[in-house]
Amino acid sequence: MQFTKNALNLDPAREVDRIVQFLQQNVRQQMRRHGGVVGISGGIDSALVLALTVKAFGAKNVVAVMMPDKDSDSLSEKLARDAAIRRVVPQYDAAKGYKAKIVLPQDLLEEGTLNVFSVTVIAPDGREETKPLPPREMLEIVAATNLKQRSRMSTLYFHAEARQYAVIGTANKNEHAQGFFVKYGDGGVDLQIIAHLFKTQIYQLAKHLNVPEGIQKRTPTTDTYSAPCDQEEFFFRLPYATLDLLWFAMENRIPISDVAKVMELAPEQVQRVWDDIARKQRTTAFLRLQPPMMEAPATISS
Amino acid sequence: MTTPLNPEIEPAIRDFIATRLLYSDDGFKYSDDAPLLQEGIIDSLGVVELVEFVQTHFGVKVEQREVRPDNFDSVLKLAAFVRSKVPVRV
Numbered sequence: 053m054q055f056t057k058n059a060l061n062l063d064p065a066r067e068v069d070r071i072v073q074f075l076q077q078n079v080r081q082q083m084r085r086h087g088g089v090v091g092i093s094g095g096i097d098s099a100l101v102l103a104l105t106v107k108a109f110g111a112k113n114v115v116a117v118m119m120p121d122k123d124s125d126s127l128s129e130k131l132a133r134d135a136a137i138r139r140v141v142p143q144y145d146a147a148k149g150y151k152a153k154i155v156l157p158q159d160l161l162e163e164g165t166l167n168v169f170s171v172t173v174i175a176p177d178g179r180e181e182t183k184p185l186p187p188r189e190m191l192e193i194v195a196a197t198n199l200k201q202r203s204r205m206s207t208l209y210f211h212a213e214a215r216q217y218a219v220i221g222t223a224n225k226n227e228h229a230q231g232f233f234v235k236y237g238d239g240g241v242d243l244q245i246i247a248h249l250f251k252t253q254i255y256q257l258a259k260h261l262n263v264p265e266g267i268q269k270r271t272p273t274t275d276t277y278s279a280p281c282d283q284e285e286f287f288f289r290l291p292y293a294t295l296d297l298l299w300f301a302m303e304n305r306i307p308i309s310d311v312a313k314v315m316e317l318a319p320e321q322v323q324r325v326w327d328d329i330a331r332k333q334r335t336t337a338f339l340r341l342q343p344p345m346m347e348a349p350a351t352i353s354s
Numbered sequence: 355m356t357t358p359l360n361p362e363i364e365p366a367i368r369d370f371i372a373t374r375l376l377y378s379d380d381g382f383k384y385s386d387d388a389p390l391l392q393e394g395i396i397d398s399l400g401v402v403e404l405v406e407f408v409q410t411h412f413g414v415k416v417e418q419r420e421v422r423p424d425n426f427d428s429v430l431k432l433a434a435f436v437r438s439k440v441p442v443r444v
């Protein structure tokens with residue numbers, strides 16, 4: 053396979069048809085459901101999923117549910133999260149206007165640093181302080197924050213079950229395969245219809261289906277923390293246009309020298325990204341697992 | 355004259371990885387040069403715990419830019435990293 057910067061280009065019309073058939077077949081024939089429920093964030097992934105679901109079932113058989121941050125972020129999870137942040141940055145005080153976000157190092161290409169989260173606290177006067185997160189605080193912040201995604205999942209299933217609809221997932225491949233989702237939160241869905249598509253390809257389909265331009269042009273963000281944080285900062289560590297091509301090359305075993313040449317990177321930079329992708333997939337493999345089950349027991353007569 | 359290299363570093367690292375990260379009852383079953391991350395022996399969460407262990411157990415400060423495979427990807431590499439951070443008495 054020859055690798056070029058156009059390697060991810062799709063035939064969008066054909067892919068849309070394929071996804072629509074997948075939706076119809078699985079929701080109607082397999083699940084015996086009448087339509088779909090889609091959780092909307094204002095971002096391109098959920099907008100595309102909504103457009104595809106409407107194309108599959110007609111607008112009358114689709115419910116879009118918008119759940120803004122303020123309506124799904126309970127006080128208890130805020131308090132738990134803020135307490136953990138304060139143990140790392142004592143001056144942090146949300147009531148006084150301090151904001152915070154969780155970030156990964158942005159030097160993946162240059163340094164190949166590993167995925168150790170830091171917390172960045174932004175004071176009301178704009179001054180920023182960034183400190184590495186110890187394990188206990190990291191786990192507590194993640195656990196508190198994940199409550200929001202799980203409460204949103206419950207809301208979507210409420211609406212779906214009241215209508216005998218299916219909950220349609222909005223995770224793209226970058227999120228699903230690298231574990232950027234919450235188990236039984238935004239990962240708790242009946243089927244995934246764009247989890248096979250790189251972010252780059254999401255944009256291609258969104259353009260084809262005339263998703264509003266304002267949504268197409270929005271920077272992918274994570275609405276998880278009080279300080280504005282884009283997905284590159286929070287998790288992916290690279291612009292998706294670069295990440296997606298390098299990942300595609302990795303999956304298709306393109307020789308590293310060819311990839312480096314096309315992407316205008318050094319081979320060791322390509323290797324750093326490939327290693328990072330592999331590590332994220334391994335670390336988050338359990339998120340994608342079905343719960344293991346025991347085999348039936350031996351009976352006395354056997 | 356320098357003091358001998360501290361022989362306690364590798365055993366402490368092996369023990370931490372075996373008991374805390376791998377839940378092993380049989381100790382650390384890999385070679386000291388086994389690539390922990392490359393082979394998936396430990397994952398990203400394990401790295402976070404290793405960073406904290408190195409800081410609290412050996413009293414060394416780990417900068418974020420130092421959390422790289424060439425410092426953390428094996429018992430040997432990690433031990434060398436710890437030694438590089440601990441002052442050598444002459």
